[in-house]
Amino acid sequence: xxxxxxxxxxxxxxxxxxxxxxxxxxxxxxxxxxxxxxxxxxxxxxxxxxxxxxxxxxxxxxxxxxxxxxxxxxxxxxxxxxxxxxxxxxxxxxxxxxxxxxxxxxxxxxxxxxxxxxxxxxxxxxxxxxxxxxxxxxxxxxxxxxxxxxxxxxxxxxxxxxxxxxxxxxxxxxxxxxxxxxxxxxxxxxxxxxxxxxxxxxxxxxxxxxxxxxxxxxxxxxxxxxxxxxxxxxxxxxxxxxxxx
Amino acid sequence: xxxxxxxxxxxxxxxxxxxxxxxxxxxxxxxxxxxxxxxxxxxxxxxxxxxxxxxxxxxxxxxxxxxxxxxxxxxxxxxxxxxxxxxxxxxxxxxxxxxxxxxxxxxxxxxxxxxxxxxxxxxxxxxxxxxxxxxxxxxxxxxxxxxxxxxxxxxxxxxxxxxxxxxxxxxxxxxxxxxxxxxxxxxxxxxxxxxxxxxxxxxxxxxxxxxxxxxxxxxxxxxxxxxxxx
Numbered sequence: 001x002x003x004x005x006x007x008x009x010x011x012x013x014x015x016x017x018x019x020x021x022x023x024x025x026x027x028x029x030x031x032x033x034x035x036x037x038x039x040x041x042x043x044x045x046x047x048x049x050x051x052x053x054x055x056x057x058x059x060x061x062x063x064x065x066x067x068x069x070x071x072x073x074x075x076x077x078x079x080x081x082x083x084x085x086x087x088x089x090x091x092x093x094x095x096x097x098x099x100x101x102x103x104x105x106x107x108x109x110x111x112x113x114x115x116x117x118x119x120x121x122x123x124x125x126x127x128x129x130x131x132x133x134x135x136x137x138x139x140x141x142x143x144x145x146x147x148x149x150x151x152x153x154x155x156x157x158x159x160x161x162x163x164x165x166x167x168x169x170x171x172x173x174x175x176x177x178x179x180x181x182x183x184x185x186x187x188x189x190x191x192x193x194x195x196x197x198x199x200x201x202x203x204x205x206x207x208x209x210x211x212x213x214x215x216x217x218x219x220x221x222x223x224x225x226x227x228x229x230x231x232x233x234x235x236x237x238x239x240x241x242x243x244x245x
Numbered sequence: 246x247x248x249x250x251x252x253x254x255x256x257x258x259x260x261x262x263x264x265x266x267x268x269x270x271x272x273x274x275x276x277x278x279x280x281x282x283x284x285x286x287x288x289x290x291x292x293x294x295x296x297x298x299x300x301x302x303x304x305x306x307x308x309x310x311x312x313x314x315x316x317x318x319x320x321x322x323x324x325x326x327x328x329x330x331x332x333x334x335x336x337x338x339x340x341x342x343x344x345x346x347x348x349x350x351x352x353x354x355x356x357x358x359x360x361x362x363x364x365x366x367x368x369x370x371x372x373x374x375x376x377x378x379x380x381x382x383x384x385x386x387x388x389x390x391x392x393x394x395x396x397x398x399x400x401x402x403x404x405x406x407x408x409x410x411x412x413x414x415x416x417x418x419x420x421x422x423x424x425x426x427x428x429x430x431x432x433x434x435x436x437x438x439x440x441x442x443x444x445x446x447x448x449x450x451x452x453x454x455x456x457x458x459x460x461x462x463x464x465x466x467x468x469x470x471x472x473x474x475x
Contacts, residue, residue, distance in 0.1 A: 053377050080383025090378035094397050103392060104382035156382055 001065065002026035003160050003191045004050055009059035011045060011215075019045050020056060021215040027160070032192045034202040034223075037212035038238060043195040044087075046212065047162045050193065051082045064159050080108045083153030083161040087168050089145040091137035097124070097148055098133040101155045109156065116155075123151040127181050143174030147181055160191040167198055197242060203227060211235045251441060255448050258435045266431030267452075273345075273417045273427070277352035278410045284353060285360025286395060292365055303361070310358035316419055322351040323423045344425045348417075356413055363405050367398030400471055407464040411457050418453075428452070 004027040011020040019042045027033050035043045048054040049061055052068045052075045061068040066078055091100050101120035105111045111119070124130050127147040129140075137145055146166055153161060163182065167175045179201050186192055186205040196202070202209055202223060209226040211219040213234050219226060230236050291303035310318070326347060330340030342350075371394050379389035399406070418429040426434065429449055436445035 048377075051381060053380060076380070076383045076385050079381055082381075084378075084381040086374055086378060086381075088372075088374055090372075090374040092375065092378070092393055092397075094400060104384065107388055107392065108383040152382065 003029045003031075003064055004193065005062045006046075006050075007060045009046070009049060009056050009061060011042075011049065011054065011056040019215050020049070022059070023212075023215075023217050024059075025210060025217060025220050027191060027193055029159075029191055030189045031207045032186045032190075032194065032205050033208045033210060034206040035193065035195045035210045035212060036197060036199070036202070036238070037218075041212040042215040043212050044164050047164055047193055047195055050162055051079045051084055053084075076108070080104065080156050081159050083150075083156060083158035085146070085149050085153055085161070085163045085166045087165040089137070089142070089149045089169075091145055091148055091152070093137050096134050096136060097129070097140070100137065100148060101152050104152070104156050119155055120151070123154055124148075126154075127151045128177075141174060142170045143177045146170065146174075146178045150178075150181055150185070154185075160193070161185065163192065163194040163196065165195050165197075167196065199227075199239075199243060211238065213238075250444060252444055254435065254439050254441045254444055258431075258445075261435070262428065262431045265426060266428035269345075269426065270414070270417050270428040273348060273352060273420070274410065274414045276349055277356055277417075278413055280349070280353035281356030281360045281413075282364075282406065284357035285362075286364045288357055288361035289364035289368055290390065292361065293368060307358045307361055310355055315355055315416060316422055318355050319348065319351050319419060319422055322354075323347045326350070344420075344423055348420050348423065348425055352413065352417065356409070359409055360406065363402050363409060364395075364398060367402035368394055370401055371397050403471055404464050404468045407467070408461065411460050411464075414460075415453060415457060 006026070007024050009020050009023040010018065012018050023042075023046055025033075035046065037043050045054055049056050050063060050068065052073075056069065063078060063082060067073060068075075068078065091097075092103070095103065098117065098120050101123060102113070102116040105116035105119060106113060121130070121133065124133055127150060129144060129147055129151070132140060132144065132148075137148065140148065150166075166182070167178050170178065175198070179198060182192075182194070182201065183205050194201070194206070206223045208221065209219070209223050210217055211226070211230065211232070211234075218232050219230060219235050221231075226235070227239070230239060288303045288307060291299040292307070294300055323342075323344070326342050327339035330336070330342065331338065334340060375393055375397070376389055379393045384392065417427055420427050421430050421433070432445045432449040436442045
């Protein structure tokens with residue numbers, strides 16, 4: 001059974017503008033799927049539907065067998081099991097790094113402070129930021145903040161991770177440090193859905209690539225096939241534009 | 246000819262002025278500020294809510310309070326609440342609320358309208374992504390508000406909140422209309438009794454100035470220290 005499954009997901013903004021058009025795909029346990037496409041194609045909206053941050057009007061999404069949009073679904077509980085990393089990090093600026101990692105653990109999972117601290121410390125070590133535990137987010141660089149954001153999501157022991165353009169807001173020299181953490185995570189067998197323009201990352205770790213345009217999933221194929229010869233003109237055009245330099 | 250000035254009257258009445266008058270003024274200020282901030286935050290959340298009825302209800306309340314003179318509200322509550330209580334409790338006679346309780350309720354309700362506008366601006370100043378990030382780790386709406394949005398909003402708005410509290414400190418002197426002895430009332434009592442109007446009113450002005458001015462300086466230095474590093 002797939003970890004994330006979407007069937008005919010449609011979403012409209014207002015009565016006329018359709019951002020998602022019958023999107024159907026699935027992500028298996030341990031699979032890494034990269035979602036790419038031109039800006040405004042609905043990639044971010046699509047993955048925000050997975051943890052219910054964006055509502056959708058028709059279709060269905062299930063995560064680990066639980067239907068996201070069903071009436072009886074405990075959304076906070078479901079979201080606690082899905083990690084999410086945002087383009088602009090969204091660390092909590094009034095909390096120390098260590099408390100950013102502990103908040104969800106203690107308030108949502110009910111872990112003790114000591115337990116949460118131990119987990120947080122281990123994760124900070126994993127993303128190479130041990131010595132920054134007592135700093136505030138504003139004192140870290142963009143790349144460091146994004147690694148903290150990844151650690152914050154991992155602190156909840158998620159069954160899957162969603163990445164919404166995790167490197168788009170970073171200075172070029174900081175992109176690698178974040179991608180390295182993500183590559184390591186992929187190798188550890190995490191189920192990942194990644195919206196990104198980093199095609200190097202996609203080639204290296206993605207099992208499949210989804211190409212979206214104008215709210216539609218145009219291609220959904222194994223990575224080698226996608227980069228070898230995209231079937232659609234639109235994907236070819238997109239790749240030629242972003243791979244040309 | 247110079248008027249006959251006797252500053253000894255101040256020294257003689259200091260215990261009365263501060264132990265009774267000022268302690269009442271400060272108690273009322275602190276409690277009303279706290280209550281106003283709590284109720285104001287709730288009103289702000291109602292105004293920002295997408296649920297039906299809540300927003301117009303809060304907006305109506307805020308507009309009503311801000312359109313009435315404070316003195317009128319103080320009077321209104323003092324004279325009307327006993328009758329309202331009588332009707333609600335089906336009592337034989339008007340319910341005694343007491344001047345202090347009446348003043349506290351009035352100031353809390355009145356200040357809440359102002360604090361709610363401050364908190365609304367503060368909450369709206371927090372990026373939408375913070376809400377999403379809170380939801381994403383599994384927090385509920387109230388947890389996101391309580392742990393993430395409101396703490397940041399309060400910190401961003403702290404200077405304005407404290408400035409509003411200084412204004413409240415000065416406004417509490419209006420309780421004289423319901424014959425409560427606050428600091429100004431105490432000074433006034435002594436002034437009338439001893440015929441020392443000039444001395445006592447000059448002294449009262451100096452005390453209000455000293456407290457308000459040093460408080461606003463304090464706000465300024467606090468602002469520097471509590472700013473969240475970004």
